[in-house]
Amino acid sequence: MNVLVTGAAGFIGSRLSRRLLDDGCRVTAIDSLTNFYSKRIKRRNLAPLLGRPNFRWIEADLNEAPLKTIVRGQEAVFHLAAQAGVRDSWGRSFDVYIRDNIRATQRLLETVKDVAVRRFVYASSSAVYGLTPDMPMRETSPLHPLSPYGVSKLAAEDLGFLYFQNYGVPVVSLRFFTVYGPGQRPDMAFHKFLKAIAAGGEITVYGDGSQTRDFTYIDDIVAANAAALDHGRPGQVYNVGGGHRERLDAIFTLLETICRRPLRLRFADAQKGDAPHTAADITKARAELGYRPRTGLEDGLRAEWAYIQQLYPPARTGGRTKDSHHV
Numbered sequence: 001m002n003v004l005v006t007g008a009a010g011f012i013g014s015r016l017s018r019r020l021l022d023d024g025c026r027v028t029a030i031d032s033l034t035n036f037y038s039k040r041i042k043r044r045n046l047a048p049l050l051g052r053p054n055f056r057w058i059e060a061d062l063n064e065a066p067l068k069t070i071v072r073g074q075e076a077v078f079h080l081a082a083q084a085g086v087r088d089s090w091g092r093s094f095d096v097y098i099r100d101n102i103r104a105t106q107r108l109l110e111t112v113k114d115v116a117v118r119r120f121v122y123a124s125s126s127a128v129y130g131l132t133p134d135m136p137m138r139e140t141s142p143l144h145p146l147s148p149y150g151v152s153k154l155a156a157e158d159l160g161f162l163y164f165q166n167y168g169v170p171v172v173s174l175r176f177f178t179v180y181g182p183g184q185r186p187d188m189a190f191h192k193f194l195k196a197i198a199a200g201g202e203i204t205v206y207g208d209g210s211q212t213r214d215f216t217y218i219d220d221i222v223a224a225n226a227a228a229l230d231h232g233r234p235g236q237v238y239n240v241g242g243g244h245r246e247r248l249d250a251i252f253t254l255l256e257t258i259c260r261r262p263l264r265l266r267f268a269d270a271q272k273g274d275a276p277h278t279a280a281d282i283t284k285a286r287a288e289l290g291y292r293p294r295t296g297l298e299d300g301l302r303a304e305w306a307y308i309q310q311l312y313p314p315a316r317t318g319g320r321t322k323d324s325h326h327v
Contacts, residue, residue: 001118004028004074006062006108007081011183012123012176012221014045016078017055019222026054028070032061034100036084037186041311045183062104067111076229077112079105080123082153085187086273089149101152106159113167120160120169121228124237126177126214126278128154136214136245136279139175139237147273157237164235172232174224177241177280181218181300182307190215190301193251194308197259207270209249212277216242217295227289236288241280243293258302 003020007013008029017027029049033039049055058070062081071077083089083100105122112120126137127150134141145151160171184191196203224240232238252263270276285291 001025001075002028002073004030004071004077006030006077006079007123008049008057009033009042009046010080011045011185012179012218012225013078013080014049015183015218015222016080016225017049019226020078021049021052021055023226026056028056028058028074030058030060030062030065030070031081033059034083036088041183041186044311062108063099067108068114071108071111071115074115074117076118077108077120078123078225078229079108079120082123082156084149084185086127086147086149087271089147089152090272094148094152097148097152101149102155102159105156109159109163109169109171113163113169117170119229119232119234120171121225121232122157122160122171122173123225124157124173124175125150125153126175126239126241126280127275128157128175129278130275135277136281137239138281139239139284146275149273161235168234170234172228172234173237174228174232174240175237175280176221177214177216177239177278179216179218179221181295181304183218184304190304191308193255194259194301194305195312197255197261197263198308198312198314200261202264202266204266204268205248206268206274207248207276208267209247209252211248211270211274212245212279213248214241214243214245214278214280215297215300216240216280216293217300219295220291220293223294224285224289224291227291231289233288236284238285238289238291239280239282240285240291241282241293242295242297243280243282244297245277245279246297254298254301258298258305 009031
């Protein structure tokens, strides 16, 4: 199968591309390598893919790329490209989210509507729920995004449904809940926590630590995407969570055990846009996609800790680096 993966140099996109190649697909990968975080990390994500047969790499912006040429002959599309970041989406920065999350999605859907693809799998986010009154969050729950980022992801999700209803584009939307694991973006909490621990630095925690999250390991996210290709019902939305909701302050005790180092914490005011709680009801994904999260939080964090130690080797100074890492 010929498959297009957008955002293929990112955390999820690169892992998904690897899985699709392993499954025998021919993967066309596109990414603009934005400066939202280090291009070094993105190129590290790409490195294992570039030498593989059946992998075609395109460095381009979805808003400018010749999409008709790129999409021609594709049998499935996984659309993961987006501007990430809840806290960075306020003010004038929202223009970037409009461009990269909404306009780029519309342009891609407009192109795909003239191609008979088997599935168009869209990477949505638990950020669309925001202050929903339901806990756990269900696909039918009221949607009250708390950040401009969440609004942009919901708008793109809605665009997918419009193109399904009006043009028959077989869009399946997956709402990811707090994805973590080796390769996690450096702006995300676990990456920052573990980087600070490795450096002997201080972690600034926004909020009082009582907030909860449904953490989902990267391999489970990739498995859900692969399942959506074969089993996702066009026009439908699915929660993809880890199956366990944890308090943030409980995570710190677990990290001390895994890393065998004391943590230095500093608490600060909660940030605008951060949802106090998330929890995924994955009943629908279990029933229709056969989705089963397989990696527990401790095992997943141990794998990410090993990755962080490789990514940030200790400085050869004979002492520990004192630094502050804000989360």
